[in-house]
Amino acid sequence: MNSLKQILCTIGLLLCTADADNDRKPNFVFMMVDDLGIGDLGCYGNTTLGTPNIDRLASEGVKLTQHIAASPLCTPSRAAFLTGRYPIRSGMAGHGRLGVYLFTASSGGLPREEITFARVAKEQGYATSIIGKWHLGLNCEDNADHCHHPTSHGFDHFYGSIMTNLRDCQTGHGSVFHGVHAHIPYKALSIGPITLALLHIIGVITVPRKVVFGLLALVGLVVSIFWLMLYTFANLNCFLMRGEEIVEQPFASENLTQKMTNEAIEFLERNSEKTFLLFFSFIQVHTALFASPPFRGRSQHGLYGDAVMEVDWSVGQIMKTLERLKLKENTLVYLTSDQGPHLEEISIHGEVHRGCSGIYKAGKSTNWEGGIRVPGILHWPGVVPAGQVIDEPTSNMDLFPTVLKLVGASVPSDRDIDGHDLLPLLQGQVEHSEHEFMFHYCNAHLNAVRWHPSGSSAIWKAFFFTPIFYPENSSACFHTQLCFCIEPFIIRHDPPLLYDLSRDPSESTPLTPDTEPKFYSVLEAIRAAVNHHTQSLKPVPAQISPQHLVWKPWLQPCCSSLSQLCKCERDHQIGQPRHEKL
Ligand SMILES: *[C@@H]1O[C@H](CO)[C@@H](O)[C@H](O)[C@H]1NC(C)=O
Numbered sequence: 001m002n003s004l005k006q007i008l009c010t011i012g013l014l015l016c017t018a019d020a021d022n023d024r025k026p027n028f029v030f031m032m033v034d035d036l037g038i039g040d041l042g043c044y045g046n047t048t049l050g051t052p053n054i055d056r057l058a059s060e061g062v063k064l065t066q067h068i069a070a071s072p073l074c075t076p077s078r079a080a081f082l083t084g085r086y087p088i089r090s091g092m093a094g095h096g097r098l099g100v101y102l103f104t105a106s107s108g109g110l111p112r113e114e115i116t117f118a119r120v121a122k123e124q125g126y127a128t129s130i131i132g133k134w135h136l137g138l139n140c141e142d143n144a145d146h147c148h149h150p151t152s153h154g155f156d157h158f159y160g161s162i163m164t165n166l167r168d169c170q171t172g173h174g175s176v177f178h179g180v181h182a183h184i185p186y187k188a189l190s191i192g193p194i195t196l197a198l199l200h201i202i203g204v205i206t207v208p209r210k211v212v213f214g215l216l217a218l219v220g221l222v223v224s225i226f227w228l229m230l231y232t233f234a235n236l237n238c239f240l241m242r243g244e245e246i247v248e249q250p251f252a253s254e255n256l257t258q259k260m261t262n263e264a265i266e267f268l269e270r271n272s273e274k275t276f277l278l279f280f281s282f283i284q285v286h287t288a289l290f291a292s293p294p295f296r297g298r299s300q301h302g303l304y305g306d307a308v309m310e311v312d313w314s315v316g317q318i319m320k321t322l323e324r325l326k327l328k329e330n331t332l333v334y335l336t337s338d339q340g341p342h343l344e345e346i347s348i349h350g351e352v353h354r355g356c357s358g359i360y361k362a363g364k365s366t367n368w369e370g371g372i373r374v375p376g377i378l379h380w381p382g383v384v385p386a387g388q389v390i391d392e393p394t395s396n397m398d399l400f401p402t403v404l405k406l407v408g409a410s411v412p413s414d415r416d417i418d419g420h421d422l423l424p425l426l427q428g429q430v431e432h433s434e435h436e437f438m439f440h441y442c443n444a445h446l447n448a449v450r451w452h453p454s455g456s457s458a459i460w461k462a463f464f465f466t467p468i469f470y471p472e473n474s475s476a477c478f479h480t481q482l483c484f485c486i487e488p489f490i491i492r493h494d495p496p497l498l499y500d501l502s503r504d505p506s507e508s509t510p511l512t513p514d515t516e517p518k519f520y521s522v523l524e525a526i527r528a529a530v531n532h533h534t535q536s537l538k539p540v541p542a543q544i545s546p547q548h549l550v551w552k553p554w555l556q557p558c559c560s561s562l563s564q565l566c567k568c569e570r571d572h573q574i575g576q577p578r579h580e581k582l
Pocket of ligand 1: 037039040041045046047048049301304305354355356358
C-alpha cells in the first residue's frame with residue numbers, strides 16, 4: 001500500500017501530505033555551507049562555477065528564491081536555525097562591535113534553556129549528529145564542563161570544530177587580528193608609566209620605584225599574553241573533537257572536507273535502520289580556504305571556486321549514499337548557507353577569496369539582500385514536488401517547526417517561535433508564507449524590516465540604518481573586515497530607507513513620498529509591527545557580550561600539557577591514540 005501511494009505521489013495523482021502517523025517518520029539531512037553566496041550556484045544562475053550535484057538537488061526538489069537567514073553572521077544565524085527563534089530571544093546577538101565568537105575559550109554560547117530541533121528529534125528516538133562547524137560556544141566555568149557543546153543541545157554524535165574556520169587556522173593566510181593591533185592603545189598603555197618615571201626623575205613628584213616597575217611589568221605581561229595567544233591561535237582554536245574528546249589539535253585543513261564527508265557517510269550507514277537527523281555543517285567556504293589535491297586548480301574561480309566544487313562533490317556523495325541505502329524517499333534534505341558571501345575576503349596575495357551574491361546588494365554582516373538571501377533547497381521525492389520554485393519569503397528558522405511537526409512533537413508553548421512549518425507551502429496547500437513581517441537584526445540592533453502584505457505582490461523593506469561602505473560607491477566594508485552595526489560605521493535614516501523588493505530586488509533606488517504614494521502608510525504599518533515585535537522580547541542574559549567573548553585561559557581546552565602547546569593527533573576510536581604527534 002505504501003509503495004502504491006508513493007508511486008501515485010510521484011506521478012502527481014495524489015496530493016501527498018507528510019503523514020507522521022501512518023508512515024515511518026522521515027529522516028533529516030541538513031547541509032549548511034559557510035559563507036556560500038547565492039550567486040555561486042548553478043541553480044541560482046551561476047554559469048561558470050559548476051555545482052551539478054546541488055543543481056540536481058534543486059531540480060529534484062523545491063528551490064526557494066527568497067530564503068532569508070535570520071542573521072547575516074554565523075553565530076546568531078546558526079543559533080536561530082537550531083532554535084527557530086530570532087537570535088535576540090536567546091541572547092545570541094552581540095551588543096558591541098563583535099557578533100561572533102573568536103575563541104574556544106570564551107564563556108558565552110547557546111544557553112541550555114534553548115530547545116534545538118536536534119533535542120526534540122532525540123527525544124523522539126532519533127539518532128542525531130552534527131558534523132563540521134558548531135560556533136555556538138563550548139564551556140561556561142572550567143575547560144571541560146561543555147555546557148554549550150553540541151552534546152548539551154541534543155546531538156548524540158559530533159565530529160568537527162567548536163569554533164569557526166579562520167585565516168589564523170592555516171599558516172600563510174594572514175590573520176583576522178591584523179586590524180586589532182591598531183585598536184590596542186599600546187601608546188596609552190606605556191605612556192602612563194613612562195610619564196610617571198620621567199616626572200619622578202626630574203623631581204616633580206616622587207613615586208616609589210616599585211609602582212613604576214610594577215606598572216611596566218603589568219603592561220608587558222598583558223601584551224605578551226596577547227602575543228602568545230595569537231602565536232598559538234591555531235592550536236588553541238582550530239581543533240577537531242569527536243564527541244567530547246579532542247582528536248586533532250590543531251586540525252590539518254587540506255583534506256577536511258573529505259574527512260567530514262567520510263564521517264557523514266559512516267553516520268548514515270550506521271543509522272540506516274533507525275530514524276536519524278544529520279546536520280552537516282560545512283567548514284568551507286569560509287577563509288582560510290582549502291581544497292584537497294584532486295580539486296585544486298579545477299575551477300575558473302581560484303581556490304574559492306575549487307572549495308565550492310569540493311563542497312558540491314560532497315553533497316553528491318551524501319546523496320549517493322542515501323540512494324545506495326534506499327533512504328532517499330524517506331529523507332528530507334535541506335541545503336543552505338548560514339549567510340551571504342564575505343565580500344571583504346581578498347587573500348594576502350591579492351586573490352579573490354569571496355563568493356558572489358548575484359544580483360543582490362552587498363554581502364555577509366549586512367542586511368542588504370546579499371547578506372541574508374541564501375540558497376534554500378528542499379528535497380524529498382514523493383512528498384515535496386520536484387522542480388518547483390517558490391518565491392515567497394521563508395527563513396532558516398522555519399526548519400525548527402518543520403522538524404517538530406514531522407517527528408510528531410508539539411511546538412513549545414512557553415516561548416516565542418519565529419519560524420513557520422514549511423510543508424504546507426512546499427506541498428502547495430497554501431500559496432502564501434506566514435512570514436508577513438520579518439525583522440532583520442544587525443547584532444542586537446533592529447536594522448531593517450520586511451513586509452510582504454497578504455494579498456499583495458509587494459515586498460517592502462525599510463532600513464533604519466545602513467553600513468557605510470569603503471570606498472563609498474562599493475558594496476563592501478574593506479575598511480574593517482566586517483561591516484559593524486554601530487556608530488561611526490553606520491548612517492541612520494529617518495524616515496527609514498524604503499524599497500519594494502518585488503520591483504527593485506537589487507535595492508538600488510530608495511523610494512520617496514513622490515515616487516511611492518503608499519510611502520507613509522507602509523512605514524506606519526512597519527512601525528506598528530516593530531512595536532508589536534519589540535513587546536514580545538523578554539530580557540535574557542547577553543551571550544555575546546564583551547565578558548563572554550574574551551579569551552579566558554581557564555576555559556582553554558587542550559589535549560596535551562601546555563608546555564607542548566596543545567598539540568596532538570588521535571585515532572578515530574575514542575580514547576585510543578593512534579600516535580601522538582608532538
Ligand atoms: C559565479 O561564481 C563566481 C565565484 O563566486 C563568481 O566570481 C562569478 O561572477 C559567478 N558568475 C555568475 C555568472 O554569477
